[in-house]
Amino acid sequence: MNKSSLSKQQLTNRQKSDFSFLDLSAFVAIVEEENFFKAAERLGISQPAISIRLQNIESQLGFRLIDRRQGSVPTGLGLQVYKSARRIVVEFSTLKKYVSGVELLHQSYLRIGFSTPTVAMELLGNLLKNIPGIRLKLIEANTLDLLEKLKRDEIDVSIMTLNKPLVEPFKCVLIKKQKLTALIPSKHMLASKKNISWQTIINEPLIIRAKPSMTYLQIEEEVETKGFTLKSHLETPSREAMKEAVASGLGIGLTFITETGDDNRFVSVPISDAINNSAIYFVTYENMMGLPEVEQFFEIVRNTPAI
Secondary structure, eight states: OOHHHHHHHHHHHHHHSOOOHHHHHHHHHHHHHTSHHHHHHHHTSOHHHHHHHHHHHHHHHTSOSEEGGGSSEEOHHHHHHHHHHHHHHHHHHHHHHHHHOOOGGGGOEEEEEESOHHHHHHHHHHHHHHSTTOEEEEEEOOHHHHHHHHHTTSOSEEEEEESSOOOTTEEEEEEEEOOEEEEEETTSTTTTOSOBOHHHHTTSOEEEEOTTOHHHHHHHHHHHHTTOOOOSEEEESSHHHHHHHHHTTSOEEEEEGGGOOOOTTEEEEEBTTOOOOOEEEEEEEGGGGGSHHHHHHHHHHHHSOOO
């Protein structure tokens, strides 16, 4: 038997064997890196070797995990397998950490969603200082989308605005209270005010982020509680669009004070009689607290002074 046929036979035998932890690690790396070459680099093996490991799992399961026509995108079934495989890989790595004393936390991977960039970025800075080697995948979305991503296991943790903390099976920790403020064009006659009431602005042309943003839901609750009606208002798809509309003189913007930024085209004037029952929270599933990187981030958030 020549060398090439022996190699082919070895591959066949390999594919018929039970898949191993290393095979699972290869599959997880392919999904997370979204690239076979980068996944191979991450594990310190060759690209053909990582392909063989993937083929071994697929052969045992009897279906495709990765749609190679789209590069390295997981199939529907592949995404379901990934959710379980990732937990196995992380938990086994944690076991190795305690058994061998190797600090694997600094080689870990965390998927973080956020709805408020200004608050999230400061916390992420603290995370990177504490775990310099950690690799992050960041996803920005509104609160409702982030909750769905948590439920579908597309992110591990989230930094989001809620009008009340979530209960089981979620784990929540308060980061910062949210306060509604009015963004008023610099040349507007109300721009010099120290604060402003709902009564003063309710009949002004208002600009707010569209549903299903937490900003909209908070404003809707405030207006209903005070017996007002949103008459003339413009809904924008993002906070950036809302700011540009205010800067262009289209009206007064309503947003949370953490989202105002620094722009001399408008001023932020607090709404004095706002209810302000929303807040920014760190959110994850309770069963994710067994992952060391999630626990570490949780401790960083809990011990960070008010932002």
